[in-house]
Amino acid sequence: MKLPPLLDSIANPVLVALVAVLLLLQWRFPLRHQHFTLLRRLVRNYVLSIPGFVIVRMAMLPIPFAVALWAQHQHIGLLNWLGLHGWIASIAGFVLLDYCYWWWHWANHMFPFFWRFHNVHHTDLDMDVTTAARFHFGEMFFSIGFLSLVLVVFGIVPLTFIVFFIVLEAAVCFHHSNWRLPIDIERILNWVIVTPRMHGIHHSIVQRETNSNWGTIFCWWDKLHRTLRRDIPQDAITIGVAAYRDERELTLGKLLKLPFGKQREWRLPDGDIPDRSPQGANTLAE
Numbered sequence: 001m002k003l004p005p006l007l008d009s010i011a012n013p014v015l016v017a018l019v020a021v022l023l024l025l026q027w028r029f030p031l032r033h034q035h036f037t038l039l040r041r042l043v044r045n046y047v048l049s050i051p052g053f054v055i056v057r058m059a060m061l062p063i064p065f066a067v068a069l070w071a072q073h074q075h076i077g078l079l080n081w082l083g084l085h086g087w088i089a090s091i092a093g094f095v096l097l098d099y100c101y102w103w104w105h106w107a108n109h110m111f112p113f114f115w116r117f118h119n120v121h122h123t124d125l126d127m128d129v130t131t132a133a134r135f136h137f138g139e140m141f142f143s144i145g146f147l148s149l150v151l152v153v154f155g156i157v158p159l160t161f162i163v164f165f166i167v168l169e170a171a172v173c174f175h176h177s178n179w180r181l182p183i184d185i186e187r188i189l190n191w192v193i194v195t196p197r198m199h200g201i202h203h204s205i206v207q208r209e210t211n212s213n214w215g216t217i218f219c220w221w222d223k224l225h226r227t228l229r230r231d232i233p234q235d236a237i238t239i240g241v242a243a244y245r246d247e248r249e250l251t252l253g254k255l256l257k258l259p260f261g262k263q264r265e266w267r268l269p270d271g272d273i274p275d276r277s278p279q280g281a282n283t284l285a286e
């Protein structure tokens, strides 16, 4: 299946430039204290992401795109049945896709089978723009089924899917970045979109904090489901997964194999369960 040229000729160079700009911004204005050197993490996260990128380009985009084209021709799916056309159908499809991604992210945490793969992303001991690439290829593979299902059920226009995916990639790079935005600006952005401080809480070693802020582009879904957390200051967050704290266990080979072995309970190596009571504040903490 041939994808629209928009992806390779425009979006990919723009995304590469965005990563470069975010690398620069997070180096100049860091948000959280980092424990490891950028070069080491950059190499590990990007090499780990290569099989995932291949799956995305060869299957995770073309297969759901073909499914969406088929649904469009067969006049299948909610938006087709409602008779929505043009911009209205595209905007509705875009928003629906982001909401479905909220559920997909939720499922990746809640179902132990999916968590095996998503765990690899969360084991990063620092979080920055390179974490946005740190996904196990298994997670990308299962996304093919999820996306195909969503595109058919809701009858989402194929081009909307591609545009959504490009925006999603940009959003993922942005909210994983370690860029300290001025707090007032980030609070305003966080009325609408997921921001670095909001997503930082999702990468905390405290499980109840990880089990919050599942949004990807818009932050409304977490508000809707009462899973929005904004009350943890970034310097109080330890990034990672409680049971995987040793850098020597998180090498490339071990990360690729991680989903296929026994998964550890959410406990620190000394047996403690990290916890902290919610403050309940509704404003994004510094």
Ligand SMILES: [Zn+2]
Pocket (backbone or CB within 6 Å): 105, 109, 118, 122, 202
């Ligand atoms: Zn997650």
